[in-house]
Amino acid sequence: MSDRTRRRKLDVKNGRVDLSHGAGGRAMAHLIGEIFHEAFDNDLLRRGNDQAAFDVVGGRMVMTTDGYVVSPLFFPGGDIGSLAVHGTINDVAMAGARPLYLSAGFIIEEGFPLADLKRIADSMGAASREAGVPIVTGDTKVVERGKADGVFITTTGVGVAPAELVLSSELARPGDKVLLSGFIGDHGVAVMSQRQNLAFETSIVSDSAALHELVAAMVAAAPQALRVMRDPTRGGLAATLNELAQQSAVGFRLDEDAVPIRPEVAAACELLGLDPLYVANEGKLIAIVASEAADTVLAAMRAHPLGRDAAIIGEVIADDHHFVQMTTSFGGGRIVDWLSGEQLPRIC
Amino acid sequence: MSDRTRRRKLDVKNGRVDLSHGAGGRAMAHLIGEIFHEAFDNDLLRRGNDQAAFDVVGGRMVMTTDGYVVSPLFFPGGDIGSLAVHGTINDVAMAGARPLYLSAGFIIEEGFPLADLKRIADSMGAASREAGVPIVTGDTKVVERGKADGVFITTTGVGVAPAELVLSSELARPGDKVLLSGFIGDHGVAVMSQRQNLAFETSIVSDSAALHELVAAMVAAAPQALRVMRDPTRGGLAATLNELAQQSAVGFRLDEDAVPIRPEVAAACELLGLDPLYVANEGKLIAIVASEAADTVLAAMRAHPLGRDAAIIGEVIADDHHFVQMTTSFGGGRIVDWLSGEQLPRIC
Numbered sequence: 026m027s028d029r030t031r032r033r034k035l036d037v038k039n040g041r042v043d044l045s046h047g048a049g050g051r052a053m054a055h056l057i058g059e060i061f062h063e064a065f066d067n068d069l070l071r072r073g074n075d076q077a078a079f080d081v082v083g084g085r086m087v088m089t090t091d092g093y094v095v096s097p098l099f100f101p102g103g104d105i106g107s108l109a110v111h112g113t114i115n116d117v118a119m120a121g122a123r124p125l126y127l128s129a130g131f132i133i134e135e136g137f138p139l140a141d142l143k144r145i146a147d148s149m150g151a152a153s154r155e156a157g158v159p160i161v162t163g164d165t166k167v168v169e170r171g172k173a174d175g176v177f178i179t180t181t182g183v184g185v186a187p188a189e190l191v192l193s194s195e196l197a198r199p200g201d202k203v204l205l206s207g208f209i210g211d212h213g214v215a216v217m218s219q220r221q222n223l224a225f226e227t228s229i230v231s232d233s234a235a236l237h238e239l240v241a242a243m244v245a246a247a248p249q250a251l252r253v254m255r256d257p258t259r260g261g262l263a264a265t266l267n268e269l270a271q272q273s274a275v276g277f278r279l280d281e282d283a284v285p286i287r288p289e290v291a292a293a294c295e296l297l298g299l300d301p302l303y304v305a306n307e308g309k310l311i312a313i314v315a316s317e318a319a320d321t322v323l324a325a326m327r328a329h330p331l332g333r334d335a336a337i338i339g340e341v342i343a344d345d346h347h348f349v350q351m352t353t354s355f356g357g358g359r360i361v362d363w364l365s366g367e368q369l370p371r372i373c
Numbered sequence: 374m375s376d377r378t379r380r381r382k383l384d385v386k387n388g389r390v391d392l393s394h395g396a397g398g399r400a401m402a403h404l405i406g407e408i409f410h411e412a413f414d415n416d417l418l419r420r421g422n423d424q425a426a427f428d429v430v431g432g433r434m435v436m437t438t439d440g441y442v443v444s445p446l447f448f449p450g451g452d453i454g455s456l457a458v459h460g461t462i463n464d465v466a467m468a469g470a471r472p473l474y475l476s477a478g479f480i481i482e483e484g485f486p487l488a489d490l491k492r493i494a495d496s497m498g499a500a501s502r503e504a505g506v507p508i509v510t511g512d513t514k515v516v517e518r519g520k521a522d523g524v525f526i527t528t529t530g531v532g533v534a535p536a537e538l539v540l541s542s543e544l545a546r547p548g549d550k551v552l553l554s555g556f557i558g559d560h561g562v563a564v565m566s567q568r569q570n571l572a573f574e575t576s577i578v579s580d581s582a583a584l585h586e587l588v589a590a591m592v593a594a595a596p597q598a599l600r601v602m603r604d605p606t607r608g609g610l611a612a613t614l615n616e617l618a619q620q621s622a623v624g625f626r627l628d629e630d631a632v633p634i635r636p637e638v639a640a641a642c643e644l645l646g647l648d649p650l651y652v653a654n655e656g657k658l659i660a661i662v663a664s665e666a667a668d669t670v671l672a673a674m675r676a677h678p679l680g681r682d683a684a685i686i687g688e689v690i691a692d693d694h695h696f697v698q699m700t701t702s703f704g705g706g707r708i709v710d711w712l713s714g715e716q717l718p719r720i721c
Contacts, residue, residue, distance in 0.1 A: 049608025049653075050712035054616065073542050073620050075464045075603065076437035078534060083431035089424035090476035090529055092514040116423045128438035130527040132480070164527070166440040168719060174520040179478040179512070179527035181438055186426060194421050255423065260397025268402065272421050305397075364398035371516060 035059045040139040047133070047167030057165060060139070064146035065129075065153065069161040077161035079126060084188050089116035090181040096371040098145065098175055101215045102230030103307075105178055106149035108373060111235045111307060112258065113180040114156055118237035119254040119310065121192045121244050122184035127153060129163040129180050134173040145176065156235040158182070190244060196252040197273035201341040202319035204312040206239065206326055207334040208232070209262055210290040213304035213372050217297060225296065229289050234308030239331045243312065246325035250318030255311050258373055260364050263302040265311060266349045267363045273313075276344025279351040279361070283338045303364050305372040313341060383407045388487040395481070395515030405513060408487070412494035413477075413501065417509040425509035427474060432536050437464035438529040444719040446493065446523050449563045450578030451655075453526055454497035456721060459583045459655060460606065461528040462504055466585035467602040467658065469540045469592050470532035475501060477511040477528050482521040493524065504583040506530070532585075538592060544600040545621035549689040550667035552660040554587065554674055555682040556580070557610055558638040561652035561720050565645060573644065577637050582656030587679045591660065594673035598666030603659050606721055608712055611650040613659060614697045615711045621661075624692025627699040627709070631686045651712050653720045661689060 034055045045052035062070060069077040093109040103111075110127065117124040129149065133142065153160050160180075211232040218227045236256065243251065253273070257265040262284070266277050286301050294301045308331065314322045319337055326332030339351075349361040382403040393400035410418060417425040441457040451459075458475065465472040477497065481490065501508050508528075563579040565571055584604065591599065601621070605613040610632070614625050634649050642649045656679065662670045667685055674680030687699075697709040 044718045047607075048712060048718065049606070049612045051615075053608075054619075054711075073616075074468065076435045076468050076470075076530075078433050078435045078468055078470070081429065081431055081434045083429055085426050086429045086434075086531075087424050087426045088474060088476055088529075088531060089510055090478045090527070091512045092478040092480050092527065094480060094514045094516050120422065120424050120426055122424075122426070126436060128436055128529055130438045130440040130478075130529075132440050132442060132525050132527075162437055164439045166442045166525075166719075168442050168522060168525075171519065172522040173525075174516060177480050177514075177516075177521075177525065179438070179440065179480075181436075181476055181478075181529035182424075183434075183436060183531060258397070259395075260401075264397045267399075268421075271402075363402075364396060370392045370396065371514075 035139060037139045037143050042133050042137045042167055044135055044167050047165055060143050060146050061163060064150035065160040067159040085186040087117050087120040087122040087184045087186055092179045094177050094371050095373050097219050100219045100231055103233040104145055104148050106145035107152040108233050108307060109178040109180040110149050110152035111233045113182040114158055114235040114237055115256045117182040117184040118240040119256055120186055121190045122186035124158045124182050124184040124237050127158055127160045127180055127182050129160050129178060131165045132173055132177040133167050134175055135167055135170045137175055190248055192251055192254055194253055194269055194272035197269055197275050197313040197341045199275055199341050199343040200316050201252055201313045202316055202337050203339040204314055204323055205336055205338045206310045206332045208285045208287050209306055210286060210301035210304040212307040213369055214290050214293045216372050227289060227293055232306055232308035234331055236310055236331060239329045242325045242329050243322055247318040247321045250315040253313040257309060257311055258305050258307060261303040261305055263361045264364055270347040270349055276342045276347055277339055277349045278342050279339035281351050281353045283336050285334050285336055302361055383487060385487045385491050390481050390485045390515055392483055392515050395513055408491050408494050412498035413508040415507040433534040435465050435468045435470040435532045435534055440527045441721060442525050442719050443721050445567050448567045448579055451581040452493055452496050454493035455500040456581050456655060457526040457528040458497050458500035459581045461530040462506055462583040462585055463604045465530040465532040466588040467604055468534055469538040470534035472506045472530050472532040472585050475506055475508045475528055475530050477508050477526060479513045480521055480525040481515050482523055483515055483518045485523055538596055540599055540602055542601055542617055542620035545617055545623050545661040545689045547623055547689050547691040548664050549600055549661045550664055550685050551687040552662055552671055553684055553686045554658045554680045556633045556635050557654055558634060558649035558652040560655040561717055562638050562641045564720055575637060575641055580654055580656035582679055584658055584679060587677045590673045590677050591670055595666040595669045598663040601661040605657060605659055606653050606655060609651040609653055611709045612712055618695040618697055624690045624695055625687055625697045626690050627687035629699050629701045631684050633682050633684055650709055
């Protein structure tokens with residue numbers, strides 16, 4: 026850039042986003058250059074095209090997209106920026122794929138503090154570098170005050186999957202085991218603890234994390250045995266398993282005692298009237314695995330820091346009703362149904 | 374899906390989006406199934422995974438993302454849905470690439486009419502089928518009333534480019550010609566004509582269109598001669614050329630008489646106090662082309678319906694100031710500067 030646009034024009038400390046920052050002119054160029062390019066710094070982005078171009082080897086590619094509208098934007102253990110990076114990497118990884126590149130689209134409310142935007146962008150950049158998955162293209166829109174809520178981020182990820190590895194929602198079979206990579210409910214409780222109308226004290230932090238290396242370890246351990254992987258985000262374990270039950274036309278039987286829940290999360294859920302099975306996670310995965318390889322995959326998970334507390338929590342059963350059943354601690358049973366309404370709005 | 378979820382639950386005619394439609398449960402499954410899967414219908418989407426997987430041949434891939442916040446959502450010649458499809462296809466195509474797949478992320482305001490959402494989704498589906506670029510994965514979030522403005526859509530596109538073709542913003546060289554594919558300003562004027570505080574009568578419709586086939590014809594005509602292609606959307610021709618001037622470290626000299634502007638657009642811009650050079654286009658492209666091949670590329674453009682009114686509008690010049698100059702009809706000259714503020718908020 027020449028001196029004509031290189032001049033710093035943003036007052037990041039005290040300034041706010043205005044409509045000109047989304048108008049395609051010089052103000053937008055400054056915002057993108059000083060906030061996003063600095064935070065995400067990489068060769069592809071720096072080229073300044075409206076798209077990123079990169080070489081790929083042929084094979085199976087995976088593409089996923091997710092919008093992030095979490096409220097509040099900053100919460101214990103993360104923020105909307107790190108969440109957007111982790112969540113999208115995870116959706117790529119759940120196909121057994123290696124995430125390669127991310128894009129990020131920002132919709133920003135007029136008046137949003139530039140300092141907060143920079144904090145979010147820096148957090149995205151850090152999460153992306155830590156995961157080794159660069160943000161190579163993006164877009165910025167600004168809407169009038171009162172027409173959005175601070176900032177929304179939509180991230181898209183692409184990755185490559187080994188040709189011989191096919192993981193898909195319809196592949197769960199009766200007899201397969203259900204593996205869970207760790208404690209559930211942390212993310213949802215951490216976000217809820219910051220809501221203005223609720224704010225309560227808790228030591229719980231979001232589990233937001235990029236799971237692609239855990240997935241790579243699982244794939245390396247038993248590629249033929251993996252049927253389905255899913256990250257139980259919105260709607261929690263309950264929604265994810267009910268969806269899989271439908272898609273694979275099976276049922277599930279879970280063992281309540283085997284599902285890892287931290288006592289603090291259980292207590293917070295009790296307080297809030299929530300069932301932790303329905304609470305969102307952002308750094309956990311469920312794997313449906315052929316029975317004979319379940320212990321092998323479990324061992325591979327436990328050997329990775331993000332799968333240390335992994336457990337076999339149940340199994341796939343034949344069930345024409347596609348129910349998710351749970352054997353409770355007291356020896357009884359219950360149906361873990363779909364959440365019919367809204368439990369936790371804007372949790373991710 | 375079993376009968377348990379197959380039952381129609383949406384009252385598309387009279388219903389409205391509520392927070393449960395974004396919560397990850399059964400209501401969301403219904404919304405996605407009945408609105409989006411029906412509108413975008415394709416094998417990859419129907420599989421119901423959180424990501425789409427597809428085979429690609431190796432080579433140069435292109436990825437682009439864009440958020441759409443246009444207001445109003447419906448305008449003469451299109452709507453936010455068709456715009457989101459066309460705009461993202463065009464950003465892939467501007468790299469000389471063939472668009473392969475799209476993703477779509479929706480952020481919807483609570484209370485948004487399901488009928489409008491279906492109209493938008495159907496329009497996206499139609500635009501995507503017409504262009505031959507399927508929407509293979511997506512995401513839906515719902516935020517509380519007053520925290521968004523109807524619906525925002527973020528689309529991401531991936532495509533493949535011939536390995537030997539490199540188009541990039543920094544490749545314009547003095548002596549190159551500037552080609553424009555047709556009339557400018559139609560989209561911006563069509564959208565402005567529908568704004569509640571402005572509403573005026575005009576026969577102008579948005580030029581929103583997918584340009585990838587026009588691009589393919591240009592690439593076929595003179596692959597070695599193409600330096601840069603850009604679609605002059607937000608900020609119009611002026612912003613795009615100023616950005617390119619910076620990125621290629623050159624200047625531009627345009628001939629005002631050569632820039633195609635419809636009399637109705639010129640009249641509407643006069644009325645609104647706008648300069649058509651700054652008004653957004655959604656179905657036009659600028660190509661920077663080596664001088665000796667400019668006529669060949671122009672002929673290829675004019676042979677395509679979307680390039681019928683193409684023209685050579687100026688040339689690249691050496692200029693350390695990176696100015697965009699224009700020779701006016703009266704023989705004078707002016708500098709076409711960056712737009713410093715906001716001209717047309719939420720035009721795309």
